[in-house]
Amino acid sequence: MDEEIRYVRQILAGDKRAYIHIINRYKNPLYATILRMTKNPQTAEDLLQEVFFKVYEQLPKYNPKGPFKSWLYRIAINYCIDQLRKKRIQTEQIENTIIRSNDTPEVVLLQNEESRELEKMVSLLPEDERNILLLRYANELSYAEISETLGISIIEVRNKLYRAKKKLRKNAKEGGYLYGVSER
Incomplete structure (x- = not known):
């Protein structure tokens, strides 16, 4: 049995401490991926924490027939893309407001x-x-x-x-x- 699947089953059975093993195993590679996407260490750290919350919420939807790592990365990348898109839209709105007003x-x-x-x-x-x-x-x-x-x-x-x-x-x-x- 795959180690991640065992941890997922423990978490779903109520052992929240088992999630620490998943975090410890994937925090560095996920951080590196998110950092490459954001190019900002602070943003990458914030998004990493949010991704781990998101993954925890989505654990009941995980299908053990597929690789856990792929499922985890898919959630992380999709979440980061959504957040970066929202941030870009907000930035564009702020820039448009500043440009329109020409006010400092x-x-x-x-x-x-x-x-x-x-x-x-x-x-x-x-x-x-x-x-x-x-x-x-x-x-x-x-x-x-x-x-x-x-x-x-x-x-x-x-x-x-x-x-x-x-x-x-x-x-x-x-x-x-x-x-x-x-x-x-």
């Missing part, structure tokens, strides 16, 4: 900081002005739609919106931020 990480960070600061300033506005500002710019409603939604006149919508933007401009200048809040 510093610019993105500053924009996020400015957005948080603006949100904080908007939250300090009186509720009626804040609501009108959000309806106009976040929800892109017209003056007439805001008027209808809040049950106030269009003139009142314009006046409150004007006051809200004026307060934001004042707070932005005092805080060192110039947000370009338009007059419209």
